[in-house]
Structures are given as C-alpha cells and as structure tokens.
Amino acid sequence: MKPVKVGLLGLGTVGTGVVRIVEGNQEHLSSQVGSPIIIERIAVKNSEKARDIDVDASKITTDPWEVIRDPEIDVIVEVMGGINGTKEYILEALDRGKHIITANKDLMALYGSEILAKAQEKQCDVFYEASVAGGIPIIRTLIEGFSSDRITKIMGIVNGTTNYILTKMSQEGATYSDALKEAQDLGYAESDPTSDVEGLDAARKMTILGTLGFRTNVELQDVTVKGISGVSKEDIAFAKRLGYEMKLLGIAECKDEEFNISVQPTMIRSGHPIASVNGVFNAVYVYGEAVGETMFYGAGAGAMPTATSIVADLVAVIKNLKLGVNGLKQIIPYKTKKIKSDENIFYKNFLLLHVDDKAGVLAKITQVFAEYDVSLDSVVQQANPNNPDAEIIIVTHNASKASMDKVLRHFDDLNVIRRVKSHYRVEG
Amino acid sequence: MKPVKVGLLGLGTVGTGVVRIVEGNQEHLSSQVGSPIIIERIAVKNSEKARDIDVDASKITTDPWEVIRDPEIDVIVEVMGGINGTKEYILEALDRGKHIITANKDLMALYGSEILAKAQEKQCDVFYEASVAGGIPIIRTLIEGFSSDRITKIMGIVNGTTNYILTKMSQEGATYSDALKEAQDLGYAESDPTSDVEGLDAARKMTILGTLGFRTNVELQDVTVKGISGVSKEDIAFAKRLGYEMKLLGIAECKDEEFNISVQPTMIRSGHPIASVNGVFNAVYVYGEAVGETMFYGAGAGAMPTATSIVADLVAVIKNLKLGVNGLKQIIPYKTKKIKSDENIFYKNFLLLHVDDKAGVLAKITQVFAEYDVSLDSVVQQANPNNPDAEIIIVTHNASKASMDKVLRHFDDLNVIRRVKSHYRVEG
Numbered sequence: 001m002k003p004v005k006v007g008l009l010g011l012g013t014v015g016t017g018v019v020r021i022v023e024g025n026q027e028h029l030s031s032q033v034g035s036p037i038i039i040e041r042i043a044v045k046n047s048e049k050a051r052d053i054d055v056d057a058s059k060i061t062t063d064p065w066e067v068i069r070d071p072e073i074d075v076i077v078e079v080m081g082g083i084n085g086t087k088e089y090i091l092e093a094l095d096r097g098k099h100i101i102t103a104n105k106d107l108m109a110l111y112g113s114e115i116l117a118k119a120q121e122k123q124c125d126v127f128y129e130a131s132v133a134g135g136i137p138i139i140r141t142l143i144e145g146f147s148s149d150r151i152t153k154i155m156g157i158v159n160g161t162t163n164y165i166l167t168k169m170s171q172e173g174a175t176y177s178d179a180l181k182e183a184q185d186l187g188y189a190e191s192d193p194t195s196d197v198e199g200l201d202a203a204r205k206m207t208i209l210g211t212l213g214f215r216t217n218v219e220l221q222d223v224t225v226k227g228i229s230g231v232s233k234e235d236i237a238f239a240k241r242l243g244y245e246m247k248l249l250g251i252a253e254c255k256d257e258e259f260n261i262s263v264q265p266t267m268i269r270s271g272h273p274i275a276s277v278n279g280v281f282n283a284v285y286v287y288g289e290a291v292g293e294t295m296f297y298g299a300g301a302g303a304m305p306t307a308t309s310i311v312a313d314l315v316a317v318i319k320n321l322k323l324g325v326n327g328l329k330q331i332i333p334y335k336t337k338k339i340k341s342d343e344n345i346f347y348k349n350f351l352l353l354h355v356d357d358k359a360g361v362l363a364k365i366t367q368v369f370a371e372y373d374v375s376l377d378s379v380v381q382q383a384n385p386n387n388p389d390a391e392i393i394i395v396t397h398n399a400s401k402a403s404m405d406k407v408l409r410h411f412d413d414l415n416v417i418r419r420v421k422s423h424y425r426v427e428g
Numbered sequence: 429m430k431p432v433k434v435g436l437l438g439l440g441t442v443g444t445g446v447v448r449i450v451e452g453n454q455e456h457l458s459s460q461v462g463s464p465i466i467i468e469r470i471a472v473k474n475s476e477k478a479r480d481i482d483v484d485a486s487k488i489t490t491d492p493w494e495v496i497r498d499p500e501i502d503v504i505v506e507v508m509g510g511i512n513g514t515k516e517y518i519l520e521a522l523d524r525g526k527h528i529i530t531a532n533k534d535l536m537a538l539y540g541s542e543i544l545a546k547a548q549e550k551q552c553d554v555f556y557e558a559s560v561a562g563g564i565p566i567i568r569t570l571i572e573g574f575s576s577d578r579i580t581k582i583m584g585i586v587n588g589t590t591n592y593i594l595t596k597m598s599q600e601g602a603t604y605s606d607a608l609k610e611a612q613d614l615g616y617a618e619s620d621p622t623s624d625v626e627g628l629d630a631a632r633k634m635t636i637l638g639t640l641g642f643r644t645n646v647e648l649q650d651v652t653v654k655g656i657s658g659v660s661k662e663d664i665a666f667a668k669r670l671g672y673e674m675k676l677l678g679i680a681e682c683k684d685e686e687f688n689i690s691v692q693p694t695m696i697r698s699g700h701p702i703a704s705v706n707g708v709f710n711a712v713y714v715y716g717e718a719v720g721e722t723m724f725y726g727a728g729a730g731a732m733p734t735a736t737s738i739v740a741d742l743v744a745v746i747k748n749l750k751l752g753v754n755g756l757k758q759i760i761p762y763k764t765k766k767i768k769s770d771e772n773i774f775y776k777n778f779l780l781l782h783v784d785d786k787a788g789v790l791a792k793i794t795q796v797f798a799e800y801d802v803s804l805d806s807v808v809q810q811a812n813p814n815n816p817d818a819e820i821i822i823v824t825h826n827a828s829k830a831s832m833d834k835v836l837r838h839f840d841d842l843n844v845i846r847r848v849k850s851h852y853r854v855e856g
Contacts, residue, residue: 021576021718028643031762032575129573135719137573144572145557145565147460148449148739215456273725276704281721290449291563291736293709294726297701304718311576325751334459 001035004318007067007098008042009089010080011060014103014130015042016053017307018077022314029311033318041067043080068093075317077310078102087111094118094126099326101313103130103306109204109220112211116330123327125320127313132205133158133282135305136298137312142212142286143331149288151213154252155427158205160280160300161189161196162228162248166265167278169236170245176231188280198227199248199263206250209284210261214254216335218261223250226264235422238352238393239267242378244426245275251427253340260340262425267350269428342402348377348426349396349404353411354418357383357390361416365392368414372406374399389418395426429463432746435495435526436470437517438508439488442531442558443470444481445735446505450742457739461746469495471508496521503745505738506530515539522546522554527754529741531558531734537632537648540639544758551755553748555741560633561586561710563733564726565740570640570714571759577716579641582680583855586633588708588728589617589624590656590676594693595706597664598673604659616708626655627676627691634678637712638689642682644763646689651678654692663850666780666821667695670806672854673703679855681768688768690853695778697856770830776805776854777824777832781839782846785811785818789844793820796842800834802827817846823854 006022008015022029022037030036042055043064061067068076068089076093080086083106090100090107091114100119102108108115108128119126129139133156142151157163161183168179180197183189195201203223210218228248239246244267252261268275273295277283282300287293299305320326355361362381369376377395384391396404411417434450436443450457450465458464470483471492489495496504496517504521508514511534518528518535519542528547530536536543536559547554557567561584570579585591589611596607608625611617623629631651638646656676667674672695680689696703701723705711710728715721727733748754783789790809797804805823812819824832839845 017718025576025578028578029576031643032759135716136722137569140568140573141565144744145568145740146736147743148453148457149736150453150456215459273704276701288563288736290445290732292727292730292733294564294724296722296724298722299720302720305720308574308577308716308719312573315575316572319757323751323753323756325753328751329747331460 003036003038004033004075004321005038005040005073006314007070007073007076008039009064009067009076009078011042011044011051012079013303014079014306014310016051017303018079018310019053019055021307021311029315032315034322037314037318040073041070043067064089068096073098074321075099075101075314077314078104079310083107083110090115091118094122094124097122097124099125099317099321101127101310101317103128103310105131105204105208109207112208113217116332119327120330120332125317125326127317129313130306130309132208133284134298134300134302135308136282136284136296136300137309138209138284138296139212141296142209146286146288146291149290151286151288152254153287154209154213155274155285156206156209156250157247157274157277157283158250158300159196159202159248160282161193163277164188164280166228166231166246166248169231169233170240173233175233176229197229199225202248202250202263206252206261206263210252210259211333212331213252214259214335215331215333216259216337217333222261222339224262228265231265235424242267242395243270244268245270247274249427257335258338258340258344260345264425266425266427272428275428342405343400345401346398348398350422350424350426351394351420352422353392353394354387354389354421355392356416356418357388361390362392364414364416368407368410369396372403374403374407431464431466432461432503432749433466433468433501434503434505434742435498435501436467437492437495437504437506439470439472439479440507441731442734442738443507444479445731446507446738447481447483449735449739457743460743462750465742465746468501469498471495492517496524501526502749503527503529503742505742506532507738511535511538518543519546522550522552525550525552527553527745527749529555529738529745531556531738533559533632533636537635540636541645544760547755548758548760553745553754555745557741558734558737560636561712562726562728562730563736564710564712564724564728565737566637566712566724567640569724570637574714574716574719577718579714579716580682581715582637582641583702583713584634584637584678585675585702585705585711586678586728587624587630587676588710589621591705592616592708594656594659594674594676597659597661598668601661603661604657625657627653630676630678630691634680634689634691638680638687639761640759641680642687642763643759643761644687644765645761650689650767652690656693659693663852670695670823671698672696673698675702677855685763686766686768686772688773692853694853694855700856703856770833771828773829774826776826778850778852778854779822779848780850781820781822782815782817782849783820784844784846785816789818790820792842792844796835796838797824800831802831802835
C-alpha cells in the first residue's frame with residue numbers, strides 16, 4: 001500500500017512526541033488507516049540542535065516552505081506555534097491541496113474562520129484537537145459527541161499553569177508570587193507568564209470552544225478576560241470558608257441564541273466536579289439541554305498528551321483521504337452572532353469591602369444593592385485585627401452584570417467604603 | 429433535499445427521547461447533515477398505550493418486521509432492548525442494507541462481533557454509543573480520540589444503580605438493603621435488581637469497552653464478575669477509615685498484549701478522580717501510554733442523555749450516507765486474544781479477618797502471606813465489642829491473584845481464622 005507522507009513544521013517537545021508516536025505505534029496506526037505513515041520532511045529552527053530522538057538528517061530543513069511545497073506530502077502537521085508565518089504556511093499548504101493538523105490555539109482563535117473557509121474551498125481537512133486542552137478529545141466531543149444536543153454552557157479549566165498556581169495557593173497557602181515562581185522553576189510557567197496568568201491563553205481556547213459549542217463565529221474580542229494576578233491568599237481563604245474553590249474558569253453560556261464568554265477567577269462550589277481538578281490538569285465541563293452535566297478531564301499540555309491528539313487527528317485525516325471525503329465534514333458556524341448584553345448576563349458575586357468601622361455603614365451598603373435590585377445571599381461584617389477598617393463579605397444571588405456594575409459605580413461615591421478589596425464571580 | 433428516513437424499534441422512555449430530539453432540534457440537525465430527518469415508522473409493543481408525545485398513528489406498528497422490511501427506511505434505531513428478537517431484526521436489517529444504531533449493551537456484548545462482521549460484509553454502519561455510559565461519548569473517544577495511543581487501563585463506574593446504592597451507603601451510612609429499596613422506589617433499580625447489583629450489566633459494558641480499547645475480541649465470559657450485594661456498612665466504614673471510597677469498578681487492563689477484565693466492588697483512594705463520582709452518574713477513567721490519565725463523566729442513563737448519544741450516532745451515520753462511506757470506518761479487532769493468567773494479574777487487597785483472640789495468631793497469619801510472597805502494606809488487629817473474635821485488617825502491596833488465591837486457600841485450613849469476613853481489590 002502506498003504510504004501517506006506527512007510534513008512536520010516544528011520539532012520541539014510536541015513535534016518530538018508526534019515522531020515518537022507515529023514511529024512507535026506504526027502497526028497500530030497502519031492497521032487503522034490501511035497504509036504506513038511516513039514523516040517525510042521536518043522543518044526546524046536550528047538544524048544543529050541536539051535532540052532526544054534520531055531523525056534522518058536528510059529529512060530536516062530550516063525552510064518551512066520546502067515542506068509546504070513538497071509535492072509528495074499529503075498532510076502538514078504544524079507544531080511551530082505562534083502566528084507569524086504559520087498562517088501563511090497553512091494557507092499556502094491548503095492552496096496546494098494539503099490537509100492540515102495544527103496544535104496552534106493562537107492561530108485558530110484569531111484566524112480560524114479564514115483558515116476553515118479556505119479549507120472548505122479546497123476540500124481539505126483542518127483538524128485542531130490539540131489546540132484546546134491537550135490530550136482531552138474535547139473538540140471531537142463538541143463536534144460529534146454532542147452533535148444532537150443544544151449546548152447551553154461550557155466551563156473550562158483550560159490553562160494548566162494558572163490551575164497549578166491556584167492549587168498551590170489553595171492547598172499549601174502559598175502566595176501568588178511564590179506559587180508563580182515555583183511554576184516557573186518547574187517549567188510550567190514561562191519567564192514572561194503574562195499570556196497564562198492574565199487569562200489570554202484561556203480566552204483563545206474559549207473562543208475555539210464557543211465557536212464549536214454554539215455554532216456561531218466567536219471572535220477573541222468577544223471574550224471578556226481577567227487573570228489571576230490579583231488573587232490573594234486571603235481571597236482563597238475566604239473562598240474556602242464559604243465552601244468554594246478558586247479556579248480560573250472560562251465560562252461560555254448561550255441562551256435564546258445569545259451568548260457570552262468570559263475568563264476570570266471564579267469561586268466554584270467545592271462539590272462541583274470541576275472544583276476538584278487540581279495541578280496542571282485541565283477539564284471541560286459541558287452542559288447540554290438533553291445530555292445534562294458532563295465533564296472531560298485530562299492532561300492539558302505536555303509533549304505526549306498533545307501529540308496523542310495530533311496523531312488521532314492524523315488518523316482521522318488519513319481515513320478521510322482513503323475514503324475521498326476530506327473537507328466534507330467541516331463544521332461551519334451557521335448561526336448569526338448575537339452577544340448577550342450586560343442586562344442579560346446573570347451570576348452570583350462575592351465582594352470583600354473595606355469600610356469605615358462605624359454604625360450605619362452596613363445599612364448604607366445594603367441600601368445600594370436594594371436600589372439596583374440585587375438581592376443578597378449572605379452578608380458578614382467582621383473586624384480585621386490587621387486593618388483599622390471593618391470588612392464586609394457579601395455573596396449576592398444571581399444578579400445581572402449591568403446591575404452589579406451600577407452597584408460598583410455607586411460604591412465609588414459612597415464615602416463609607418474605603419475600597420472594594422475583591423470581587424469575584426461565584427458558580428455552582 | 430431528499431429526507432433521510434429512520435425506522436424506530438421501541439418507543440419507551442429512550443425512544444420517546446429520540447423522537448423529541450429529532451423533532452425539537454430539526455434545524456440544528458439538518459444544518460449538519462444537509463437534509464431533513466424523518467422518523468418514518470415506529471414499532472411498539474402496545475399501540476394503545478398512552479404516551480408523552482404526539483406521534484402520527486399511521487407511523488405506529490406492533491410488528492417490527494414491518495419497519496425492517498420498509499424499503500423507504502435508510503436507518504434503523506433499535507431501542508427495544510433485550511436479545512430475543514433484536515438480533516434477528518438487526519441482522520435482517522443489515523441484509524437489506526440498512527444502517528443500525530442501537531443502545532443495546534446486551535446485544536453488543538453478546539453478539540457484537542457477529543453483527544459487526546455482517547455490517548462490514550454489507551458495508552453498513554453499526555453505531556452503539558448509547559450502549560455504554562448513556563450520554564458520555566466514550567465509544568467515540570476510544571475509537572477516534574485515542575486512535576493514536578495504546579490504552580493500558582480502563583476503569584469504569586458504568587452502572588448508575590449500584591453507584592447510587594454505594595453512594596447512599598457511604599454518605600448516609602445506609603445499609604445495603606435500605607439503599608437498594610430507596611433506589612427501587614426512585615425507579616433507579618428494577619424490582620428484580622440482579623443484573624445491576626450482581627455486576628452483570630457492568631460486565632457487558634466492560635466487554636464492549638475492552639474490545640474497543642484493546643482492539644481484541646473480548647467476550648462476556650472473559651470478564652470476572654462480583655456484585656455489591658455482599659458489601660456491608662462495616663466494609664464501607666473500614667474503607668473510609670483507610671482513606672478509600674467503595675465503588676463497583678469495571679477494570680480492564682492490558683499489558684504486553686495480554687488483558688484481564690473484572691467487575692467488582694473496589695476500594696479506591698479518595699483523591700482519585702473516579703472516587704468522587706456519586707449518585708447515578710457514570711464515569712470512565714482511561715489511561716493511555718502517551719495521553720496519561722483522562723476521565724469522562726456524565727449521566728449514565730436516563731431518556732434524554734441516552735437519546736443524545738443515539739441521535740449523535742444518527743448524525744454520524746447520515747453524514748457517512750451522504751458521503752457514501754458507510755461501513756468503512758468500522759473498528760475490527762485485529763489483535764489475537766490473549767488473557768492474562770492469574771500469575772500476571774496484580775493488585776492490592778483489603779482483607780478483614782475474624783480470628784481467635786489469643787496470642788500468636790497474627791504471627792501465624794503473617795507467616796502465610798510470607799510463604800506465598802505477598803508483602804503487606806498495613807496490618808491492624810483490634811477487638812470488636814460486638815464480637816468475641818478479634819478483627820485483623822490487612823492491606824497488601826500489589827500481589828498476584830494467583831498468590832492471593834493460595835493465601836486464601838491456606839486460610840481455610842488455618843484453624844485460628846474463624847472467617848474471612850471481607851476481601852476487596854484496592855486501587856489508586
């Protein structure tokens with residue numbers, strides 16, 4: 001049988017994992033697709049670099065275009081990352097009729113619709129399971145497993161770095177900066193951790209999940225984002241006291257054809273399945289009208305888990321190739337994009353206020369909530385030995401984001417409030 | 429566009445769910461498959477029965493053969509259950525070139541290989557996502573999501589009834605019989621609960637998961653089965669004290685191309701992701717060499733979750749139909765079946781022994797373990813105020829099943845042991 005030839009762009013840890021799986025599981029793979037799979041050419045940044053695997057030097061090039069333009073190659077696997085260059089490589093490869101597998105969340109979040117449109121025009125497959133939640137087959141699940149259902153909510157722990165940091169803070173009482181430093185020492189966080197800790201990485205993944213879950217063309221700028229750099233030990237201690245864990249959650253909701261998507265540190269009730277997902281693990285909780293609650297858990301990153309998803313995509317693309325049906329099972333968002341207004345986004349809120357320690361303050365504050373029709377679940381006032389101010393801890397019932405914004409603006413003018421120390425979304 | 433016509437065998441709760449989803453989500457479904465989906469004929473047991481949905485009376489028949497033989501029908505959805513008749517209906521439908529979707533775990537566990545062989549011969553699809561773990565798309569995940577990986581372990585809570593009973597016993601200290609009665613009152617357990625509580629239902633599902641996970645033809649008789657009817661409140665209290673939860677786990681393991689599959693009440697360490705799956709929920713934990721730990725969680729039964737899986741299969745079958753590729757993506761087990769011998773099956777064991785309360789007993793017992801090379805993790809001897817005998821609680825390190833069987837046989841002849849009160853597998 002004629003072998004299928006693959007071009008690999010990038011030979012970092014994930015690329016190395018792809019080579020390992022394709023070579024190590026060759027019998028298992030070829031029994032599924034009916035022919036051998038050969039990694040024909042590999043584009044690298046530095047051809048002199050020492051590597052963990054033996055690769056025939058004649059396959060290596062430092063020029064990605066050589067791989068893209070090789071007429072022998074059927075499928076391009078892109079694991080270089082970044083958006084500079086990769087978009088052009090992929091569009092050109094599609095123009096040449098090659099199928100694409102990518103782990104590149106940045107690319108898919110920013111240019112997914114353009115790339116998928118080109119793929120449809122050229123009847124090529126573009127698969128990107130590895131771009132969200134590493135080894136967890138969540139994209140397949142949203143496209144195929146729940147094709148029959150209307151998905152109303154997706155909540156994801158889709159960034160392992162921040163989940164590691166929050167787990168350390170929760171389980172060991174570490175400060176944010178100590179936990180971040182440890183994550184950096186272990187290689188879980190980069191030296192510039194901004195993209196992870198400020199929620200941008202999670203936002204890109206939620207853009208992809210939202211598009212697939214709601215069948216509408218979600219763009220990155222539709223996602224409101226807040227990172228974890230402002231989360232304190234104290235906040236986590238309050239969360240625990242109230243029966244919550246603090247997690248950086250991507251939350252995508254869709255009701256009456258209108259959606260909203262956000263990423264922010266969220267207090268989630270301890271009994272919720274996603275609350276006990278710890279360390280660098282990822283999980284995606286999906287709520288469908290018919291199926292109800294489901295959750296998918298696993299390694300969100302790492303060379304081998306990510307490579308598992310890439311090679312599973314490769315098997316799917318090659319099966320399609322043999323059957324002559326590439327590009328025909330594409331999910332094209334078909335619903336008009338409608339974003340919920342702040343009046344229609346509802347959730348519970350946790351607030352920690354530092355206030356003047358004198359009579360009548362609580363009455364003034366609760367009056368503000370009443371004025372904007374935000375009802376309260378619990379209110380606790382306490383003295384803080386480390387602070388001359390009193391502390392008020394408030395958990396609201398479901399309130400619209402618009403009303404809460406009005407409450408917070410009103411607080412700016414209320415001179416008994418020294419400051420709004422913390423404000424978090426509460427789930428579950 | 430020419431509509432796709434579906435014949436439905438069975439209109440119980442799941443069948444009703446299928447009708448609801450196909451009719452309620454028609455726009456969403458037809459946007460994916462490119463044509464309307466019509467439920468053309470429905471075979472029922474009793475055509476006079478009052479139903480929750482309006483179905484055109486002309487579609488109803490009490491003769492399944494009328495549905496099977498209708499030349500207009502492209503796809504048969506079988507939700508009658510049972511194996512009497514259903515096998516013949518499905519084989520005949522395949523002979524007539526119709527594609528099959530079934531939720532029937534009994535049928536697939538017992539006759540799956542025969543049915544799939546016929547499907548391959550006729551180039552028809554047979555999809556059965558709903559046969560295991562209701563709304564959780566675990567079959568798709570094993571076939572496609574992890575097609576690249578070598579799966580070495582599958583642990584499943586795949587029976588909601590027993591998980592409900594064990595959860596009640598664990599969380600509320602209920603006895604087995606009280607918890608069973610409550611499950612019956614709530615409709616979670618049948619009046620004859622044997623198939624659930626004795627582990628037979630779980631064994632059928634593990635047969636299906638083992639076949640898909642290990643790509644070898646697992647048969648029901650390859651699964652060793654023990655149910656939960658012997659689990660006492662006391663056992664669960666011991667489990668908790670040692671940091672474990674008691675769960676009815678299906679465990680399928682494969683190493684060096686040899687597998688073993690069992691279903692039994694198992695003590696699983698509380699921190700393990702599957703230990704906190706409670707109530708009627710199901711979860712399947714999958715370990716792959718490359719992907720590592722993953723878990724898939726959701727409703728294991730119920731009309732709508734099960735119907736979600738069935739209609740997702742329907743979407744997949746109709747896409748294949750449009751593309752002309754039905755029957756070509758079948759997973760045919762290709763590995764020779766090799767079952768592990770008891771010498772090669774290793775796990776930890778919990779033992780509760782009732783023994784003579786006199787000096788030297790512990791020495792005699794530990795000597796037996798030493799003789800068969802079973803090393804011990806912990807041993808506790810205690811008096812029991814309700815019992816003239818002393819109690820010895822032992823947790824072993826990993827030991828072969830063969831060695832443990834020898835230890836237990838030796839215990840029969842050891843007159844200081846009054847009885848082996850409990851013996852459980854320990855995981856995690």
